[in-house]
Amino acid sequence: MSLALQWADARPKVAGLHLDSGACSRQSLAVIDAVAAHARHEAEVGGYVAAEAAAPVLAVVDEAAAMLATDPPALVHFTALASHRGVAQPLAEMVAVCREAGVPIVVDGAQAFGHLDCNVGADAIYSSSRKWLAGPRGVGFLAVRPELVARLQRRLPPASWDVPVTVLQSFEHGEHNAATRIGYSVALGEHLAAGAELVRDRLAEVGRTARQVLADVPGWRVVERVDEPTAITTLEPTDGADPVAVRAWLIAERGIVTTACELARAPFEMTKPVLRVSPHVDTTAEDLEQFAEVLRTAP
Incomplete structure (x- = not known):
């Protein structure tokens, strides 16, 4: 089974399309169960008793x-x-x-x-x-x-x-x-x-695919080079779109989660807000093509 399928199978089925791992990724069932089990144990024996028991476990x-x-x-x-x-x-x-x-x-x-x-x-x-x-x-x-x-x-x-x-x-x-x-x-x-190097390679692959798929969406410019070794792609509006409003529309109308990065994040480098897409290893080319088609219709 591929890394993407293993990663997806270990998590609850996503509601919509999650392209926002740079903000908050989807926890696995094992992580959720571990947190819930300890919280339940705190309720049984007291929080501090439970905590003590858990302690061992560029060109420039x-x-x-x-x-x-x-x-x-x-x-x-x-x-x-x-x-x-x-x-x-x-x-x-x-x-x-x-x-x-x-x-x-x-x-x-x-x-x-x-x-x-x-x-x-x-x-x-x-x-x-x-x-x-x-x-x-x-x-x-x-x-x-x-x-x-x-x-x-x-x-x-x-x-x-x-x-x-x-x-x-x-x-x-x-x-x-x-x-x-x-x-x-x-x-x-x-x-x-999963293998840290394998995860890094897969994230870079997903990032390349995202930039290739999104390169021709009218009204948006992909900021990063296609071969940048990250999964983060930022889209700069070229026809006056508001990334904050587009992000809200994507969530409310299409169930697609992204991030709008405003100027306050980097006031000395950014000239306009951007829409950030940060998919994880389980994101497919079909997911990204679906996002591109939806983005073409965004207000």
Whole structure:
């Protein structure tokens, strides 16, 4: 059975056409069951008792290098894949440049984790569960190299307080939803079982197909190159269409889920809002052709 069929069979049947994994993917039945089972266990024995039981379970790189060499900042924050463009940024190259300059690099992997190869030696990376990993909403992760942790100063409790709480432990000092963490761990397991490289290759294939299918839709321009190795395609209106209104119409009238990215997402780069299509591995060419036909009739 293909990866696409395995992925689809593991989930509830979709109501309509879901092309919005960059916002929130569809959780598998196993993830849903794991979250529900833990929530039920919390109701039986108490939330904190249950939580304790669950615990075990681009071309600008050269410019950046020159800048880091002459005027190095305290750290670099780098978005590996933006939410308003399906363009993969040169993550591995930036990590290498920062390492050469001795500047730590923190990676925003919200759209990249589970989508692109993020295992490139960054000093820290964070991401969410609900996007390409298809886990529960409201949970994510932060991974930090010990060398960077040693340079950090705790804020709460204040560093001046003599209490045995490390910087990373201070991030855990608060409320959390244990059930969603369990669900996220299941989603991670599913991703690894499917094969991270296989998933990345399939997402790139779906992205190429989407751009080819959508290239000839009147009134819209595909922003990304056809061979961009991501599943995200953004469509810029050329005849005055409003992506926000079109998105609302697609959901209400055709049961098709997409995202409208407004200028606030990237005010220094975007010149007009775009309609974002972010299908997952189970999306077929027929699904994308159906979307293209519907988009041709959108008001």
